[in-house]
Amino acid sequence: xxxxxxxxxxxxxxxxxxxxxxxxxxxxxxxxxxxxxxxxxxxxxxxxxxxxxxxxxxxxxxxxxxxxxxxxxxxxxxxxxxxxxxxxxxxxxxxxxxxxxxxxxxxxxxxxxxxxxxxxxxxxxxxxxxxxxxxxxxxxxxxxxxxxxxxxxxxxxxxxxxxxxxxxxxxxxxxxxxxxxxxxxxxxxxxxxxxxxxxxxxxxxxxxxxxxxxxxxxxxxxxxxxxxxxxxxxxxxxxxxxxxxxxxxxxxxxxxxxxxxxxxxxxxxxxxxxxxxxxxxxxxxxxxxxxxxxxxxxxxxxxxxxxxxxxxxxxxxxxxxxxxxxxxxxxxxxxxxxxxxxxxxxxxxxxxxxxxxxxxxxxxxxxxxxxxxxxxxxxxxxxxxxxxxxxxxxxxxxxxxxxxxxxxxxxxxxxxxxxxxxxxxxxxxxxxxxxxxxxxxxxxxxxxxxxxxxxxxxxxxxxxxxxxxxxxxxxxxxxxxxxxxxxxxxxxxxxxxxxxxxxxxxxxxxxxx
Numbered sequence: 001x002x003x004x005x006x007x008x009x010x011x012x013x014x015x016x017x018x019x020x021x022x023x024x025x026x027x028x029x030x031x032x033x034x035x036x037x038x039x040x041x042x043x044x045x046x047x048x049x050x051x052x053x054x055x056x057x058x059x060x061x062x063x064x065x066x067x068x069x070x071x072x073x074x075x076x077x078x079x080x081x082x083x084x085x086x087x088x089x090x091x092x093x094x095x096x097x098x099x100x101x102x103x104x105x106x107x108x109x110x111x112x113x114x115x116x117x118x119x120x121x122x123x124x125x126x127x128x129x130x131x132x133x134x135x136x137x138x139x140x141x142x143x144x145x146x147x148x149x150x151x152x153x154x155x156x157x158x159x160x161x162x163x164x165x166x167x168x169x170x171x172x173x174x175x176x177x178x179x180x181x182x183x184x185x186x187x188x189x190x191x192x193x194x195x196x197x198x199x200x201x202x203x204x205x206x207x208x209x210x211x212x213x214x215x216x217x218x219x220x221x222x223x224x225x226x227x228x229x230x231x232x233x234x235x236x237x238x239x240x241x242x243x244x245x246x247x248x249x250x251x252x253x254x255x256x257x258x259x260x261x262x263x264x265x266x267x268x269x270x271x272x273x274x275x276x277x278x279x280x281x282x283x284x285x286x287x288x289x290x291x292x293x294x295x296x297x298x299x300x301x302x303x304x305x306x307x308x309x310x311x312x313x314x315x316x317x318x319x320x321x322x323x324x325x326x327x328x329x330x331x332x333x334x335x336x337x338x339x340x341x342x343x344x345x346x347x348x349x350x351x352x353x354x355x356x357x358x359x360x361x362x363x364x365x366x367x368x369x370x371x372x373x374x375x376x377x378x379x380x381x382x383x384x385x386x387x388x389x390x391x392x393x394x395x396x397x398x399x400x401x402x403x404x405x406x407x408x409x410x411x412x413x414x415x416x417x418x419x420x421x422x423x424x425x426x427x428x429x430x431x432x433x434x435x436x437x438x439x440x441x442x443x444x445x446x447x448x449x450x451x452x453x454x455x456x457x458x459x460x461x462x463x464x465x466x467x468x469x470x471x472x473x474x475x476x477x478x479x480x481x482x483x484x485x486x487x488x489x490x491x492x493x494x495x496x497x498x499x500x501x502x503x504x505x506x507x508x509x510x511x512x513x
Contacts, residue, residue: 004327005179006264006266006387008178009178009279009311010309011035011171011443012442012444013165013444016445016448017035017181017444017447020451023451024192031184031187032184033175035174035175036172036174038171038173038314040055040277041054042279042281043280044143044281045281045374047373051373052068054166056167068134069132080131083127083131084161084164087157088168090114091158094108094110094111096439096445097448097451098111101421101423105417106416118158119156119157120158121412125138125142126157128141128142139283144166146260146305148259149407150260150295150409151295154411175317176315205218205232205243206218206226212426213428214230214430215227228429228461229429231432231453232431232432232434233433235398235407236408236420236435236436237408253408253420254337254401257408257414259404259405259406259407259441260295260331260333260334260406261332261334262330263300263390263391264327264330264388265362265363265388266325266386267327267383268325269324269383270383273382279308280307280374282306282308283305285303286303287305290303294333297333301332304365306330306369307329308326308370309327310327311327312325333391334403335391336402391403406435410440415440420432421437421438422437422453433446433449434446
């Protein structure tokens with residue numbers, strides 16, 4: 001075993017990562033971060049032994065889609081991409097790059113005119129069903145909602161943008177693991193004078209006597225550190241309920257719908273498992289019921305859909321020669337507190353659950369499913385070392401409220417101006433960044449949120465932003481004449497001819513009456 005990333009295992013929206021580094025006066029390349037493209041994106045494995053290969057290669061996707069839905073199916077796939085493209089571009093320009101500090105923020109004309117085309121009141125599954133007419137392909141193009149910690153039957157249709165960025169921009173992996181991105185950002189910070197205090201647990205945010213201004217933080221060691229501004233990147237619900245004075249708002253946050261949790265395995269294998277590609281999805285036969293168990297009943301599904309990542313397939317440095325490292329994520333319900341658990345089945349936050357038994361059952365299910373569908377053999381015998389995270393360890397070790405690995409849910413009334421703000425509503429110079437703050441979860445989304453929070457902090461001190469507006473398509477490049485976008489003349493020769501014909505017909509009809 002060489003290493004395991006316990007967080008993200010794939011890199012999406014690479015443009016946001018490049019923009020972050022450019023805003024800091026450098027680049028991914030200059031900091032030694034090499035992004036490697038994963039091809040194919042995924043192998044999706046079904047219970048009937050069939051599989052579907054998702055790819056950025058249009059020719060490959062044409063073959064895969066037409067295999068199940070024919071020539072018309074590929075045309076509908078292109079229509080799906082067109083809609084998802086709109087979701088993506090509108091979301092980037094009008095959500096990821098805009099702060100929503102109040103309900104009035106949603107009244108911006110530029111945003112309102114795009115609201116209906118984002119399909120926020122339809123589910124990803126219902127939108128996909130308009131383009132894909134077989135249940136197989138509806139599942140292929142909706143499982144990605146798991147990355148938002150939501151069921152595809154509940155997640156707003158807007159989030160087809162996740163499938164779009166994977167299909168249009170690809171899935172990437174930083175050589176050396178995701179930690180290389182973090183290490184690069186740490187080095188940049190150190191060059192800019194940032195001092196990092198590791199292994200220094202924070203017990204509270206210190207406020208002035210009025211309770212209306214943040215003055216610094218207090219460590220569990222008893223040390224106080226004064227500050228002009230405090231930015232919290234811990235789990236937001238945890239922070240409100242453990243680092244700040246109790247309030248009605250902090251209690252209300254705990255009642256909001258949260259994302260799912262997971263049982264996650266990190267396996268060191270004594271040989272390679274060639275039947276697995278870099279990213280693999282195993283979908284439950286009873287697709288909807290599996291999601292209902294997780295998101296409505298907060299249970300561990302008896303037949304889960306799960307994700308298997310083999311980082312050593314694309315990055316040999318992730319495992320010793322001739323061996324594989326494997327990460328498995330089995331989505332499960334989040335923990336329930338006493339009030340939530342009253343009269344409900346679910347994972348009780350205070351129960352003495354037999355996690356060893358639950359983990360063993362999940363492990364057996366994964367081994368059995370992977371072997372049956374891919375032809376791999378004796379995975380248990382190849383396992384030499386294992387690490388595990390459960391909903392309880394996500395809560396206890398990482399301070400994730402209810403063990404929800406992706407923060408608050410992304411239902412309509414948990415996003416935009418309804419999501420917790422990047423600035424505390426009543427305490428000055430106290431800001432937030434992270435999965436449960438605007439704009440939402442996922443590393444690239446949190447990076448976009450970090451930029452919004454930084455701009456808000458600078459505005460509070462009446463300081464100029466040291467970066468430009470940023471763009472996925474490059475900055476400061478002069479457009480050559482040959483590259484200038486030219487719109488077709490409104491009155492082209494064809495249009496003029498059609499208009500003349502219409503006028504002649506109109507005159508003829510008029511004289512005939």
